[in-house]
Amino acid sequence: xxxxxxxxxxxxxxxxxxxxxxxxxxxxxxxxxxxxxxxxxxxxxxxxxxxxxxxxxxxxxxxxxxxxxxxxxxxxxxxxxxxxxxxxxxxxxxxxxxxxxxxxxxxxxxxxxxxxxxxxxxxxxxxxxxxxxxxxxxxxxxxxxxxxxxxxxxxxxxxxxx
Amino acid sequence: xxxxxxxxxxxxxxxxxxxxxxxxxxxxxxxxxxxxxxxxxxxxxxxxxxxxxxxxxxxxxxxxxxxxxxxxxxxxxxxxxxxxxxxxxxxxxxxxxxxxxxxxxxxxxxxxxxxxxxxxxxxxxxxxxxxxxxxxxxxxxxxxxxxxxxxxxxxxxxxxxxxxxxxxxxxxxxxxxxxxxxxxxxxxxxxxxxxxxxxxxxxxxxxxxxxxxxxxxxxxxxxxxxxxxxxxxxxxxxxxxxxxxxxxxxxxxxxxxxxxxxxxxxxxxxxxxxxxxxxxxxxxxxxxxxxxxxxxxxxxxxxxxxxxxxxxxxxxxxxxxxxxxxxxxxxxxxxxxxxxxxxxxxxx
Amino acid sequence: xxxxxxxxxxxxxxxxxxxxxxxxxxxxxxxxxxxxxxxxxxxxxxxxxxxxxxxxxxxxxxxxxxxxxxxxxxxxxxxxxxxxxxxxxxxxxxxxxxxxxxxxxxxxxxxxxxxxxxxxxxxxxxxxxxxxxxxxxxxxxxxxxxxxxxxxxxxxxxxxxxxxxxxxxxxxxxxxxxxxxxxxxxxxxxxxxxxxxxxxxxxxxxxxxxxxxxxxxxxxxxxxxxxx
Ligand code: SF4
Ligand code: SF4
Ligand code: SF4
Numbered sequence: 097x098x099x100x101x102x103x104x105x106x107x108x109x110x111x112x113x114x115x116x117x118x119x120x121x122x123x124x125x126x127x128x129x130x131x132x133x134x135x136x137x138x139x140x141x142x143x144x145x146x147x148x149x150x151x152x153x154x155x156x157x158x159x160x161x162x163x164x165x166x167x168x169x170x171x172x173x174x175x176x177x178x179x180x181x182x183x184x185x186x187x188x189x190x191x192x193x194x195x196x197x198x199x200x201x202x203x204x205x206x207x208x209x210x211x212x213x214x215x216x217x218x219x220x221x222x223x224x225x226x227x228x229x230x231x232x233x234x235x236x237x238x239x240x241x242x243x244x245x246x247x248x249x250x251x252x253x254x255x256x257x258x
Numbered sequence: 259x260x261x262x263x264x265x266x267x268x269x270x271x272x273x274x275x276x277x278x279x280x281x282x283x284x285x286x287x288x289x290x291x292x293x294x295x296x297x298x299x300x301x302x303x304x305x306x307x308x309x310x311x312x313x314x315x316x317x318x319x320x321x322x323x324x325x326x327x328x329x330x331x332x333x334x335x336x337x338x339x340x341x342x343x344x345x346x347x348x349x350x351x352x353x354x355x356x357x358x359x360x361x362x363x364x365x366x367x368x369x370x371x372x373x374x375x376x377x378x379x380x381x382x383x384x385x386x387x388x389x390x391x392x393x394x395x396x397x398x399x400x401x402x403x404x405x406x407x408x409x410x411x412x413x414x415x416x417x418x419x420x421x422x423x424x425x426x427x428x429x430x431x432x433x434x435x436x437x438x439x440x441x442x443x444x445x446x447x448x449x450x451x452x453x454x455x456x457x458x459x460x461x462x463x464x465x466x467x468x469x470x471x472x473x474x475x476x477x478x479x480x481x482x483x484x485x486x487x488x489x490x491x492x493x494x495x496x497x498x499x500x501x502x503x504x505x506x507x508x509x510x511x512x513x514x515x516x517x518x519x520x521x522x523x524x525x526x527x528x529x530x531x532x533x534x535x536x537x538x539x540x541x542x543x544x545x546x547x548x549x550x551x552x553x554x555x556x557x558x559x560x561x562x563x564x565x566x567x568x569x570x571x572x573x574x575x576x577x578x579x580x581x582x583x584x585x586x587x588x589x590x591x592x593x594x595x596x597x598x599x600x601x602x603x604x605x606x
Numbered sequence: 607x608x609x610x611x612x613x614x615x616x617x618x619x620x621x622x623x624x625x626x627x628x629x630x631x632x633x634x635x636x637x638x639x640x641x642x643x644x645x646x647x648x649x650x651x652x653x654x655x656x657x658x659x660x661x662x663x664x665x666x667x668x669x670x671x672x673x674x675x676x677x678x679x680x681x682x683x684x685x686x687x688x689x690x691x692x693x694x695x696x697x698x699x700x701x702x703x704x705x706x707x708x709x710x711x712x713x714x715x716x717x718x719x720x721x722x723x724x725x726x727x728x729x730x731x732x733x734x735x736x737x738x739x740x741x742x743x744x745x746x747x748x749x750x751x752x753x754x755x756x757x758x759x760x761x762x763x764x765x766x767x768x769x770x771x772x773x774x775x776x777x778x779x780x781x782x783x784x785x786x787x788x789x790x791x792x793x794x795x796x797x798x799x800x801x802x803x804x805x806x807x808x809x810x811x812x813x814x815x816x817x818x819x820x821x822x823x824x825x826x827x828x829x830x831x832x833x834x
Contacts, residue, residue: 121328124314124321130494149660151303152312154322159494162336162506165329189334189506202734202764206697219764228760229767231738234676237757239663244760305650309660473640569650570643585636 122165122191123249126242129164129184130157134171136198136232143235153242161187166245168238169224172200172207173215185222193249195241196224199231206231279372283361291518292323298518298564299323305568333507338401341504345399350505350512352392357519359385364526365439367536367548378439379431382527383424386482389520390416393491393501396513400504408500411575412484412491418582419481419488425590426471426478429597430460430531433468439530446534456539461532464600467593472532474590476559479524481578483517485563487570488578525559526552670755675738677756678731680771683717684750687724691742691751699735700742703728703779705786718748725786726772727779733759734767 132140144150144157158164161184173181185194196218199205204216218224225248228241296311299322303310315321337346360382362372375381390413397409431437434445442460449458456462461472481488484500492500502513529535533555536548573581625631661668670676687704704724707713713722742751761767774782 118328118332121325121332124325125329146306146308146659147661148663149303149308149310149658151299151308151310152319152660152662154311154314154319154325156299158499160499160503162504163499163502163510165333189336191334199735199737202767203732205735206737208735209698217764226760226762227734227764227767229733229736230676230757231736234670234757236663236668237760240758241760243664244762248762301654304654304658307653307656307659309658309662312662565647565650566643569646585639589636 119250119252123246125154125156126166126193126245126249127156127158127164128166128168128195129161129188130159131167131184132170133173133177133181134200136170136200139232139235140168140170140197140238143238148235148239150239150242153239153246155242162189164188165191166193166195167222168195168197169201169218170197172205173218173221174213175215176213178215178221181218182221193226193245194218194222194224195226195228195238195245197228197230197238197241198233199229202227202229276372280362283372284358287358287361287519287522288515290522291515292327294518294521294560295326295514296320296323297561298567301561301564302568305565327511330507330511335508336504336506338504340401342399342401345395346504347509349392349396349399350509350516352395353389354392354512354516354519356385356389356392357516357523360523360527363439364523365443365530365535366552368440368443370536370549371440374438374440377437379427379437379442379531383420383427386520386523387416387420389516396505397501400501402504404497404499405501405503408491408497408503411497412501414575415481415484415488415491415578418579419478419586422474422478422582422586422590423482425587425594426475427527427531428594429468429471432594432597432601433460433463439535442531443535443537446537454538454541454544456534459532459534459537464597467596468532470589471593472528474586474593475532476528476562478582478586479528480563480566481582483520483524483563485521486567487573489567489572490575490578493572521560521563522556525556525563528559529555672755674755675740675753677733677754677759678736678738678742678751679754679756680729680731680751682726682729682750682771682773684748685726685729686716686720686722686748686750687726688747690745690747694741694745696739696741697735697737699732701728701730701732702726703783705782706789707782708785708789716748720748725774725782727774727782729771730768731771732768734764 132138142148144155150156161167165188167181167185167188169181185192196202200207200214201218204211204214207214208216215221226241226245228237230237233241300310300318302308311319311322313319314325337343363375363378363381365371365374393412393416394409397405397407397412400406430442430445434442436442436445446459447453449463451457460468462468480486484491491497492502494500497503502510505513529552534551535555536552538544538546538548538551623634625634687702689702689704692700692702703726705727706724713725716722738753740753743753746752759767772779
């Protein structure tokens with residue numbers, strides 16, 4: 097019996113089940129960077145504190161970009177900070193995700209027209225997976241964003257990098 | 259049950275037994291580390307009026323650390339371009355092997371031990387110092403200033419705290435007259451009062467002095483394992499995350515594992531040397547096997563370590579050295595001299 | 607410690623003992639360190655058994671205060687098309703296109719009893735840029751634009767955050783705008799051309815403020831504190 101050449105590494109029972117397990121593991125343990133940029137970071141801290149407790153979803157802030165999976169862009173990305181944001185993103189190991197939190201990170205927010213010093217949306221420099229609107233978004237909105245990111249990770253059939 | 263001798267029971271050559279025991283120890287340490295991380299997250303959560311992991315795997319988030327470990331295995335493995343590649347790869351193994359090797363001489367039952375070295379306690383002290391080499395290696399090889407700072411702090415702290423640890427562990431050795439862990443365990447069976455009760459354990463043997471030695475050992479072992487209040491090598495508010503700043507994925511997981519394995523090991527040493535290890539607290543509790551007592555005592559000590567971690571703030575570097583050289587060392591020395599004198603007088 | 611508590615007006619619960627003899631002082635210090643750690647552990651112990659404050663968000667929800675500003679919503683039936691919100695919006699993210707009805711077309715009345723005078727051909731808000739300042743809500747005379755306590759609108763792309771609240775499809779919008787423009791052009795053509803007699807007022811010749819270039823070219827003080 098010759099093994100089927102086509103689809104050997106595609107969707108077969110073994111690979112899809114293992115892939116499902118891996119996706120579950122990745123979605124259940126999103127470690128973001130301890131990294132805040134402006135006022136939205138205050139809401140991020142509130143989301144991690146006792147009242148909303150991000151730890152319930154396995155979200156556990158890591159100080160080093162080398163050990164984190166996700167980046168929460170929480171606040172105004174000034175042009176000066178943009179290069180650092182980009183570098184921090186590049187220092188993270190694959191697979192990695194980005195959550196853009198608040199109007200400033202989404203599209204420049206209040207500064208989208210006249211801000212001479214603000215990046216008009218963080219998606220100009222790094223790929224963003226989830227946009228959370230709000231100025232600032234409530235902690236519940238951030239939790240919603242994280243649940244949405246979990247859904248994205250669980251839905252992605254082929255992972256970006258293994 | 260406590261007289262069960264696996265060598266005689268299965269008639270195995272000693273080498274086979276040691277290989278099997280090594281496998282059991284590695285599996286046990288891995289499972290224990292996963293459990294301890296989960297426990298720590300829950301304890302920290304309840305200390306802060308939070309709930310901790312709740313969603314992953316259903317009931318109380320029991321699968322949280324399994325998911326974490328699986329995810330860390332699957333992460334990209336980054337080695338910085340300017341790092342010293344060979345040392346960078348070697349460091350986690352040295353740290354992990356240093357902590358794991360100590361498990362060889364820790365008795366889980368009166369006869370359940372990897373190998374009963376006649377220099378058991380000395381072996382423990384010697385091997386746990388090699389962890390410093392691994393940490394220094396990691397800090398140096400990363401070519402990162404934060405990692406190097408963390409490693410230097412860690413080295414200074416571990417080398418200083420070895421001395422009070424050594425001096426407090428010498429007390430039971432003086433009282434037993436042997437360095438073997440099995441001899442130390444057996445010597446706690448009988449004493450001046452009725453045999454087989456908890457008052458024969460070394461912590462209660464010479465009332466104030468051995469108790470002080472136990473407390474000194476326990477506190478100094480917190481510094482030895484880089485835990486709060488002595489976690490300045492990993493202080494994330496000053497050094498990004500200390501000596502493992504540049505480590506990703508599975509290599510970082512090994513450091514993490516080694517930290518929690520170390521917690522268990524210092525707790526196990528404390529319970530063998532001061533709390534009677536696998537001995538039951540009273541003769542009518544002898545039907546519960548030794549390994550269960552041993553695990554129970556160690557887990558209580560691990561719980562106290564976590565409890566302390568979520569109570570105390572981090573000390574400064576100078577305070578750390580102050581505590582070691584000006585408080586722990588004099589206390590340990592006075593303890594040692596008093597017990598040594600008592601032992602000499604007793605033997606006369 | 608005791609001095610600090612007195613300065614802060616806090617009661618002194620624990621008095622530190624002092625001694626002249628340095629050895630006894632050392633022993634007292636060590637005891638105090640040990641004792642205070644035990645006190646701290648007692649506090650943590652009490653917290654272990656407190657009920658957690660956590661609200662498990664997707665399963666339980668907090669009550670959001672009524673005045674909370676979470677999301678702009680437009681009740682398009684009420685809107686009269688006065689463009690006040692567009693003018694006040696500090697971010698400039700409200701885009702309203704209105705068109706006059708053609709002659710003989712009646713748009714009916716709005717739910718608040720006022721007559722509808724304009725087609726609201728387009729009413730787009732780009733939520734990704736909103737400041738949630740609530741100014742639009744303040745200026746609206748018809749209470750047509752207001753904040754609702756909804757924050758669950760996380761998206762995967764920014765386009766989804768640009769919402770058109772108008773009831774008109776793009777084709778309809780183009781149709782009504784074109785119709786209004788055509789009618790306006792027809793009216794203009796039928797009217798006799800009025801000659802432009804109005805002459806703009808002559809502007810008084812105000813001299814522009816002379817800029818003293820020295821003031822602006824002043825150098826920063828150097829490291830030794832002197833102007834270079
Ligand atoms: S979106 Fe609003 S709250 Fe968030 S950083 Fe920008 S201005 Fe601050
Ligand atoms: S809340 Fe403020 S920024 Fe948002 S649409 Fe209204 S006026 Fe504009
Ligand atoms: S201010 Fe109110 S009525 Fe006027 S255009 Fe805006 S929403 Fe419509």
